[in-house]
Each structure stands twice: as C-alpha cells, then as structure tokens.
Amino acid sequence: MSEILMIKDCKKINSNTRRITFEWDVEAKPGQFVMVWAPGMEEIPLSLSGVKHEKSVTFKIIGPDTEKLAQLNSGDRIQIRGPYGRGYTYDQNDKKNILLVGGGIGIAPLIPLMKARSADIVLAGRTAEEVEPYIPTAKNFAMKHWESTDDGSLGFHGNAVDLVKEIMKDERYDEVVACGPEIMLYFLHQYLNKVHVEHQMSLERHMKCGCGVCGACMMDDKRVCKDGPVFNNYEIDLMPEFGTSKRGIDGSLIVFRK
Amino acid sequence: MTSLKTEVGDLVFDNPSILASGIMDETGMSMVRVLECGAGAVVSKSVGLASNPGHANPNFLEVTSGCINAMGLPNPGIDAYGDEMKIAVDKGNVIGSIYGASPKDFVILAEKMQSYGACAVELNLSCPHAKGYGIEVGTDPKMVKSIVEAVKAAVDIPVWAKLTPNTHILPEIGKAVEDGGGDAIVAINTLKAIAIAPEFARPILSNKVGGLSGAAIKPIGVRAVWDLHNAVSIPIIGVGGITNYRDALEYIMAGASAFQIGTAVMDHGPEVFNTVCKGINKFMKRYGYRSISDMVGVAHE
Structure with a gap:
C-alpha cells in the first residue's frame, strides 16, 4: 500500500545522517522497510527506525536521492510504500539472551x-x-x-x-x-x-x-x-x-x- | 482419471500454469524456484541485444486491484543472460522472452535463446513503456507478421507472440501472427495506465506511463482471449490477473490452452502455481472434465 504523508520532523542526527518522522496508521514490525519517494529523487528503500504510530526512517546522505530527502522539512510531503518484508523474528517474553x-x-x-x-x-x-x-x-x-x-x-x-x-x-x-x-x-x-x-x-x-x-x-x-x-x-x-x-x-x- | 497435462502446439507441459515474463525471472535461480514451486513452465525476463538498466525508481505502484509498473525492460543483454538460462533450463521448461526494434533484432535474440536451451521463444510485441520497442512494433499487423516470419525462418523451437490489449485491432494482429507462421499467441500484456499524486500534482512513475496488471485487468484479458479464439486457430496462452483456479478456468474456457501468472506472486508467492493447479484438478474431478483440452474454449459452445 502507498500513501502520501506529511513529514513531522527532519532531524539532523550527525553531519551526514538525518531522521525523518511521520505519523502513519499502519502496523509495522522491527526490521521491516518502506519505499520512500518525493518529486526530484529516485524512490529508495529505507528500514524503519520507528515502528509505532509515529514512524521514522534514518538515513545517511550518500548521493543525490538522500541529499534531496535530507532537504525536506516538517510539513513537506513524501510518498511511503510498505511496510514491506519480513522483520526480525522475536518473542518479547522469551528468556533468550x-x-x-x-x-x-x-x-x-x-x-x-x-x-x-x-x-x-x-x-x-x-x-x-x-x-x-x-x-x-x-x-x-x-x-x-x-x-x-x-x-x-x-x-x-x-x-x-x-x-x-x-x-x-x-x-x-x-x-x-x-x-x-x-x-x-x-x-x-x-x-x-x-x-x-x-x-x-x-x-x-x-x-x-x-x-x-x-x-x-x-x-x-x-x-x-x-x-x-x-x-x-x-x-x-x-x-x-x-x-x-x-x-x-x-x-x-x-x-x-x- | 483427470490430467493436467497440457499441450501448446508441439510442446507438452505437466500442467497449464506458466510464470509470466517480468516476474521473478531476472535470474536463473529465481526461475528455478518458481519451477520447483510447481509451474509447468517459466517465461524469462524480456531480454534485448544490449544491457538495459530500465527506468528509474519509482517504477512500481500498487493500486486498487492491481499494480502499475514501468520497469522499462531492465536486462543484462542476451549474451550475459545466457548464464541465467543455463541455470534454469536444467530444471524445467523455460520460454525465452525477447524484445527488439526490428525483425533482425528478434532473429539474433531468438537464435541465442534457442542455443541456450529455451523450449520456445516469446516475442514481446507488447511492452507499453519502452520507447521504440514492444507496443510500438506490436500494433502494426504488417510489422508483426514480418517479425514472426523472420524468427520462424531462423529457429526450430516454437515461436509465441505476446500481444497488447492497447489496440482495437487485436484479432487482426492475432491473424498476422498466425499468417506469419507463429505457433501460439500470448494475451494479454499490461494496459497502459497512469497514476497521479494529487499532493504533488504530477504522475508518480518516473516514466509517467506504466502498465496495469493484476485482478483489475482479468475481464479484459478473458475478453481478448475470447476474441482471439474466434479469429485464429493456433493455440492461445491466456494471461492477465489470474489469482485463483476460477480465474484460470475463465481463460481456458474462453479459449486458452494454457495460462500465465504474474502479479499474483506478490500476494501469494510462487506457491500460487501449485494452489491454482490443485484447484483446477479438483474442479475437473467434480465437473467431469478429464483433460485441459476438454475445457479449452467450451464457453463458446
């Protein structure tokens, strides 16, 4: 499924890393990813770094697409497809170390x-x-x-x-x-x-x-x-x-x- | 005894389900996986003379009851693709899909596919999103006939032509395939489509135009096979939006000797081939059909 969502925040994590947060009412699991696109860039896959109602993607600026994405601000819109893939398999109640x-x-x-x-x-x-x-x-x-x-x-x-x-x-x-x-x-x-x-x-x-x-x-x-x-x-x-x-x-x- | 054994001209498959071109077939190993999941045959990625990266992302979008894609025929070129074919032909029936801009291109590609061990070639005369190829050569009956004739003269393996529904003269194009000596017709490819993001006031796909596939196009595909069945006597392979055994039976009863599945792999995985075949087998027992050929075109009677 795909949706056009409003960016809540685009935060500078370090000199070349940004985190974009957005509210998205779908169920997602740790380890899943989304396809992210906005006009002016190629669509790219990014893993979710937040999976609750407020979700996020954290990415490193490595080329023109991530550069474009990093220029977006709160209030701007992005297209998100997903969440896709099989996430991590885990049981929050097991006693595994x-x-x-x-x-x-x-x-x-x-x-x-x-x-x-x-x-x-x-x-x-x-x-x-x-x-x-x-x-x-x-x-x-x-x-x-x-x-x-x-x-x-x-x-x-x-x-x-x-x-x-x-x-x-x-x-x-x-x-x-x-x-x-x-x-x-x-x-x-x-x-x-x-x-x-x-x-x-x-x-x-x-x-x-x-x-x-x-x-x-x-x-x-x-x-x-x-x-x-x-x-x-x-x-x-x-x-x-x-x-x-x-x-x-x-x-x-x-x-x-x- | 019911049998799923299927004949398409001289070719015999264990069952009538075939992987459609463009789905999980860029590599040899992925085609092997689909064969192991129970497909009677697989069609390769459409391969051209030279390496082609295809269109930039975004080139795929899920829409209501289907998908729009404009992959743009990405492939490593016919020479490099030989390694993928080698892996796949060892494990089952592989039909080599090829695309070109002229009869000469198609001849070179078909000869290569034959040398790689393909059991047939499928001429992609129908891609809706590659300039100078596909639909642009596949909607002119004269061009279609000359491509089919040239390929037939060059190879010994059966020649299938995959046609587009983006035309009002589909039966005429089907006739051109038959007149050119083609062994079978594959119908349909995707329908030309556009998706626009209102928030961005622009099309979503980088190529703007893509091809619609999936459940949304099934009734159109069934109608196309119906029309072709009335127009030609060579075998037809039905494709477009098949998800379950009833969808497949619609195509068969409209006149298809076999069918291809593509987009359903997204939601149902490569296991869909086995599920659909099991469903057909059960149906045949229940309704007293002994072979696939007993059902081909029966809706016309």
Whole structure:
C-alpha cells in the first residue's frame, strides 16, 4: 500500500545522517522497510527506525536521492510504500539472551527491536560521530551496551566483529541480531557459525518493486525484499551470493569477492 | 482419471500454469524456484541485444486491484543472460522472452535463446513503456507478421507472440501472427495506465506511463482471449490477473490452452502455481472434465 504523508520532523542526527518522522496508521514490525519517494529523487528503500504510530526512517546522505530527502522539512510531503518484508523474528517474553550488533547507519533499524525486547547492543561505527547519537537510547533501553570505532575515537578501537569476539569471552548469547554493512555481516556470520550462535541479519540489495514481483533484488533464490530482508543463519548458509556478489541495476551479476 | 497435462502446439507441459515474463525471472535461480514451486513452465525476463538498466525508481505502484509498473525492460543483454538460462533450463521448461526494434533484432535474440536451451521463444510485441520497442512494433499487423516470419525462418523451437490489449485491432494482429507462421499467441500484456499524486500534482512513475496488471485487468484479458479464439486457430496462452483456479478456468474456457501468472506472486508467492493447479484438478474431478483440452474454449459452445 502507498500513501502520501506529511513529514513531522527532519532531524539532523550527525553531519551526514538525518531522521525523518511521520505519523502513519499502519502496523509495522522491527526490521521491516518502506519505499520512500518525493518529486526530484529516485524512490529508495529505507528500514524503519520507528515502528509505532509515529514512524521514522534514518538515513545517511550518500548521493543525490538522500541529499534531496535530507532537504525536506516538517510539513513537506513524501510518498511511503510498505511496510514491506519480513522483520526480525522475536518473542518479547522469551528468556533468550540476545545481542544486537549495529554497524553505522545499520544501528537505527535495531532501535525498535531494542525497545521491544530486552537485549544487549553493540554500537559500531567508523568514527565517534556515527555512534554517539545512539548512546542515550542504548542507555535507556539496552541491558548492556558497548561501542566500537574504526579510528578509536570512541570505545573499543576496531571493528564490530572484533568487539563481538571480545564480548563473547565473558558473555553467552542465545542469538545475535545484526544490521550493517555487508562486509561486517559477512565476517560476523562466519564467526558466529564457528562458535555456533544462532543469528538473524538484515540484508540489502538494489530494489525496485519492493514487494516480491520484479526479481531485481534476488540473492540466490531469495527475494531480499519479500523473503527477507531479515534472514536467519540457516537461510544465509544457503545463499552463496551473500558477501560475494550482487546484481547490477540491469540484473547482471557483479562479483565483488571470490 | 483427470490430467493436467497440457499441450501448446508441439510442446507438452505437466500442467497449464506458466510464470509470466517480468516476474521473478531476472535470474536463473529465481526461475528455478518458481519451477520447483510447481509451474509447468517459466517465461524469462524480456531480454534485448544490449544491457538495459530500465527506468528509474519509482517504477512500481500498487493500486486498487492491481499494480502499475514501468520497469522499462531492465536486462543484462542476451549474451550475459545466457548464464541465467543455463541455470534454469536444467530444471524445467523455460520460454525465452525477447524484445527488439526490428525483425533482425528478434532473429539474433531468438537464435541465442534457442542455443541456450529455451523450449520456445516469446516475442514481446507488447511492452507499453519502452520507447521504440514492444507496443510500438506490436500494433502494426504488417510489422508483426514480418517479425514472426523472420524468427520462424531462423529457429526450430516454437515461436509465441505476446500481444497488447492497447489496440482495437487485436484479432487482426492475432491473424498476422498466425499468417506469419507463429505457433501460439500470448494475451494479454499490461494496459497502459497512469497514476497521479494529487499532493504533488504530477504522475508518480518516473516514466509517467506504466502498465496495469493484476485482478483489475482479468475481464479484459478473458475478453481478448475470447476474441482471439474466434479469429485464429493456433493455440492461445491466456494471461492477465489470474489469482485463483476460477480465474484460470475463465481463460481456458474462453479459449486458452494454457495460462500465465504474474502479479499474483506478490500476494501469494510462487506457491500460487501449485494452489491454482490443485484447484483446477479438483474442479475437473467434480465437473467431469478429464483433460485441459476438454475445457479449452467450451464457453463458446
């Protein structure tokens, strides 16, 4: 379903990240995404960073479309299609010990899950600026939280996967839920398989229809938009294209890791 | 004993359900998945001579009882698409959909599809949102006949022509396919459509015009198959808005030997092929039809 909605707020999260909030009376689950469009930009998929009646998308300015989106103000209108996809699988009442791992802009989609059930969280980024904005929320909602930065400007000096390895020397988790750059997810998946910890990961591919018909976002035989974007470790094990190749806008196979 | 076995000319499929072109068929693995879900055959993405990124997003919109899309025939080009075909033809019947601007284009593409192992080629003479292709070559009976003739002369596999409902001379175009030696007609492609966002005072799709598919177009498709059944004697494959077994039966009884499903994959997943076939089988038992061919065109009698 699609609707044209009024932007309630477009907030600067850091130098290159914005959060657009809007009121939208549909049911949405943590991990689901929407297709966002306004005149002057191409429609893009964005994960929801808020899933209550007031919903939000948090995005990094990486090109002309996100630049255009970042220029919008409260009172402006956007077209939202969705919510699409299978979100995170969770039971807010189970006793599972869960670790959330968010990398960069991938932290934001984990916030609704962090609010919905008890969990620890790793906030990872390249620099302090990418991580800092989420620390107050983590303090409020997570049981424990850790930070890492590639440049060492905040918390653990290193990447998310190395921090998870450190944490797991002391902590025991039933499940890890991760969202972030594919390279982070790829090495995290390998590590978690090695130590036999179940996990779910939110994956990304170029999307067109967003709802499972066009086949543009195929990863092996899975439609990232409809069968995912969240996949569990058993599904990911059967997806050799994960972390190694993607599809171009014309559907051609682009191998980025042999 | 009832049988879902279906003949389209010389081709025999286990059942009459076929994946429509443009749906979950950009990659070999996705076509394999649809075949494994029970489709009797799949039609590939429409492939042209060169790589084409298609139209910019937004190129898809859900509307009441259907969808409007203007994907713009994205495809990696016929040479790169060979890898996808190779994966899919191992697992079942794959019909290679191709689009071009001239008979010569279609010949080159059809020869490639044949070499990749396609069981038939489907000429896309009906895309409503690609300039210089599709509908622009598919609404001129002379052009249609010359394309079909040229492809027939070049390949040994059956040649199907997918036609557009965006014309008042559909039976004439159907005749042109038959006169050109075409083996079957596929009808219908999407209907030209526009959606406007009043708040923005402009069309939503980047291409402005798109094609309407889904339940909204089913009665139009059934009527088109009905008209074609009266006009030609080659087999017809019905397509447009089929979601359940009754929709499929409408097409069959209007004159279709087989049918294609596309948009229903959105709400019902690739499992829809199995569900529809089961429904047809049950219906046939209940109403005493022994084969699909027993039902083809019976509504005309």
